[in-house]
Amino acid sequence: MQFRCLPQDLGNAIASWEGDGLVVGLFAEAKALGHQATTHQALVQRFGPELLERLEQRRFKAKPGASICIERLGAKPQTLILVGLGNEDQWDLDRLRQAGAAGAKAAVAAGVGQLGLALPTGEIPAEAAGQAMAEAVRLSLFQDQRFKSESEAPNLPSEVCLLGLGGDLKEINRALEAVDAICSGVELARELVAAPPNVATPQHLADTASQIAQDFGLQYQVLERADCQALGMGAFLGVTQGSDLPPKFIHLTYRPQGGSSRRVALVGKGLTFDSGGYNLKTAGSQIEMMKFDMGGSGAVLGAARAIGQLQPEGVEVHFIVASCENMVSGGAMHPGDILTASNGKTIEINNTDAEGRLTLADALVYACKLDLDAVVDLATLTGACLIALGEEIAGLWSSSDGLAAALLGAGDSSGEPLWRMPLRPSYKQGLKSSIADMKNTGPRPGGSITAALFLQDFVSPNLPWAHLDIAGTAWSDKGRGMDPAGATGFGVRTLVHWVCQGAAT
Ligand code: BES
Ligand code: MN
Numbered sequence: 001m002q003f004r005c006l007p008q009d010l011g012n013a014i015a016s017w018e019g020d021g022l023v024v025g026l027f028a029e030a031k032a033l034g035h036q037a038t039t040h041q042a043l044v045q046r047f048g049p050e051l052l053e054r055l056e057q058r059r060f061k062a063k064p065g066a067s068i069c070i071e072r073l074g075a076k077p078q079t080l081i082l083v084g085l086g087n088e089d090q091w092d093l094d095r096l097r098q099a100g101a102a103g104a105k106a107a108v109a110a111g112v113g114q115l116g117l118a119l120p121t122g123e124i125p126a127e128a129a130g131q132a133m134a135e136a137v138r139l140s141l142f143q144d145q146r147f148k149s150e151s152e153a154p155n156l157p158s159e160v161c162l163l164g165l166g167g168d169l170k171e172i173n174r175a176l177e178a179v180d181a182i183c184s185g186v187e188l189a190r191e192l193v194a195a196p197p198n199v200a201t202p203q204h205l206a207d208t209a210s211q212i213a214q215d216f217g218l219q220y221q222v223l224e225r226a227d228c229q230a231l232g233m234g235a236f237l238g239v240t241q242g243s244d245l246p247p248k249f250i251h252l253t254y255r256p257q258g259g260s261s262r263r264v265a266l267v268g269k270g271l272t273f274d275s276g277g278y279n280l281k282t283a284g285s286q287i288e289m290m291k292f293d294m295g296g297s298g299a300v301l302g303a304a305r306a307i308g309q310l311q312p313e314g315v316e317v318h319f320i321v322a323s324c325e326n327m328v329s330g331g332a333m334h335p336g337d338i339l340t341a342s343n344g345k346t347i348e349i350n351n352t353d354a355e356g357r358l359t360l361a362d363a364l365v366y367a368c369k370l371d372l373d374a375v376v377d378l379a380t381l382t383g384a385c386l387i388a389l390g391e392e393i394a395g396l397w398s399s400s401d402g403l404a405a406a407l408l409g410a411g412d413s414s415g416e417p418l419w420r421m422p423l424r425p426s427y428k429q430g431l432k433s434s435i436a437d438m439k440n441t442g443p444r445p446g447g448s449i450t451a452a453l454f455l456q457d458f459v460s461p462n463l464p465w466a467h468l469d470i471a472g473t474a475w476s477d478k479g480r481g482m483d484p485a486g487a488t489g490f491g492v493r494t495l496v497h498w499v500c501q502g503a504a505t
């Protein structure tokens, strides 16, 4: 799919677009006669006043995400799609993405080859609007047919023209160049997360990382079980103990050509399956979903692919994944075991299902030895976070206000909502153990907060650190907006945005 930006104003574009499908956005209630008047005028001029009658007749209310398709046999454009934008005073980047996705899906259903997208930008800068529209089109049309024996080739548009953006064409084209890298990263994350646990094994994650390194010139290193033993990673190794598959501790490094003034690490939870261990997940606890428990590492490897392709200047980025399975067997860790992490801290396992934090503990200790300016971890860590924030918003915990603000901003610009949660020190009481330095599990209330506090114990005290709990956002059963049903690839866009803006703290 190719994206192109045509330097015309919206009215002229609607009046003259010659491709075979045209998507035009309409507000439900216009603020003033600005955009809507031009759009109406151009629509009437081109398609006649009958068009407005038809909309009336079909009771088109221009609700956000709603669309209506008008086929015109023998005419150009052959397909006209009107997309509802909602009220103009609520128009923003998220609504623009939603409208782009709705228009794209309607165009595919109509078999459009060359697609023109005429959506208003309002106050949104043209580059940001162009990038958001292009990402929305590509990501909403993504289909995963790897596991179907007979795949239906999706009928994607060959070319997508962004119409009426205004702004500086050079700047817009630069923003569009990033779209392929970012979307390829999101798609990789989606494919890794959606792949079943008998395919996406720790070895598969390592192979994927190795391929990224080869394709984009990153450095690839993998630590085997024995290497992890030598480093004293007792927490990570405790989790993998019950699995027949060998663990893989994956470390990719991106070093920019011209040297770097900042160095950061992105750490992802990489449980390729989480049975719960001896605290086995029971019916209703979504055990069949637990292939998605490597969503954090999917996002980290997706970001590695995107950053490798984009080659941002000035920031060295380490991508770290301690990957394994959490299984039951005669060799699995027992509830009650005491493990020693690579920083020497001892952990009493009062629940084998709180395994993600154990793998992240050793991964964070390893990352902190790299002389970093910041570390960010992502994990499908707690059901509690899903309960707290639902499926659209990820939880953000950070020891640094600057890093938190930068990530919130990156999430906002890239359409991945984050909400900052508290690292309340007194809640650490819940992790007190009478026999070891700490337990791995606190009480049920505030479960996502105690999980974050647990991780904090494995991060160097003065290093800016942030933790994203993506348990709610990594998967969407029904799909929404730019996300088809299934794995979302949540986190890739935020991470890439943050790194490409200089990884601010
Ligand atoms: N991978 C799960 C988190 C999870 C559970 C995500 C359900 C989405 C849906 C994690 O390893 C886990 O099992 N967490 C436990 C922690 C508890 C034992 C303290 C949880 O959230 O129930
Ligand atoms: Mn678990």
Ligand code: ZN
Residues within 6 Å of the ligand: 271, 274, 293, 353, 355, 356, 380, 381
């Ligand atoms: Zn888990």
